[in-house]
Amino acid sequence: MTKPLISTERVQSSTGPMVIASVLNSPSERTSAPHRHARGQLLGARRGLLTVAAADHHWVVPATHAVWIPPDCVHGLRSHGPFHGWSVYVAAPACVDLPGQPCIIAISGLLREAVDRAATWGEGPMDQRQERIAQLLLDEIAVLPAEPLGLPLPLDPRLRRISQALADDLADNRSLAEWAQWAGLSGRTLARRFVSETGFSFSQWRQRARLLRALELLAADVPVTTIALQLGYDNVSAFIAMFRRALGVTPGRYFIAAS
Structure with missing residues (x-):
């Protein structure tokens, strides 16, 4: 358990x-560790991946997205490597028009700039300019659509160990049978339970985790060839083909098409 970003009070x-x-x-x-607080929270990373659990939802989230957690919702997180992140805490009365369930939203440039500005404020009352920026933050949270990019994590402790290890090293190309042996269960059990607990087959889950990591690296202007090698692909063509199948465009055009 690490120190809270702001005081408990x-x-x-x-x-x-x-x-x-x-x-x-x-x-x-x-x-x-799992905890709750009276304020709603929007949290994200500047770079890297976060594992976030909120209510019955478990996600691996890239830095291009953030997680909204309503007030009094039990949640916890883990960063994969050094933490470079941010949080926005919203007073409960101001959460009335915000999503009532945990969800993932894509980060707009406007929201990112507003977070940076709000993080410089002291603890005193807000002036009129700060109130306008705060309202802008709330408006962005309210209007940005929920995204289906979250990656569910399995609940079985053995499958959770595998998924966490994969998220830590997405270039690990061990087969399903090898991972099953590592975790102490049969390959058939691993295959069956991965589908029942996440909705994805083991290979689909790993591919989706790599896709999320690729989006984060693309946002940081990492070359496509470097990304392919970091994610365990033998060649860049295989990575580009996977990316196009999943998102309909090549990695080089993804953010152009999304803008």
């Missing part, structure tokens, strides 16, 4: 500023 209070934002760059991995 502030995150548990619905009084005070309508919006509180915090940014943290840490050289170490960040984890938080």
Whole structure:
């Protein structure tokens, strides 16, 4: 369990500023055990992947997206590697028009800039300019559509160990049978339970995890060839083919098509 981004007193209070934002760059991995607080929370990473559990949802989330967690919703997270992330905490009364269930949203440039600005504010009352920026943050959370990019994590502890290890090293190309032996179960059991607990076959789950990581690396302007090698592909053509099948465009055109 790592230190909270803001004090427990502030995150548990619905009084005070309508919006509180915090940014943290840490050289170490960040984890938080399941917990809840009175404020709603929007959280994301500047780079890298986050594993987020909220209510009955379990996701691996890239830095191009963020997770919205309503007030009093049990949640926890883990970063895969050093944590470079941010959070926005919203007073409960201001969450009325925001999503009532945990969800993933794509980060707009406007939202990112507003978070950076809000993170510079002190703890005193907001002035009119700050109130306008805070309202802009709420408007962006409310209108940005929920995205289906989340990756469900299995609940079985053995399958969870495999999925966490894969998220830590997406270039690991061990077969289903090899992973099953590593986790102490049969290949047939692993295949069956992965589908029943995540909705994806083992190979589909690994491909989706790689796709999410690829989106984060593309957003950081990492060359496509470098991304393919980091994700365990033997050649860049195989990676581009996977990406096009999944998202309908090549990696080089993804953000152009999305803009």
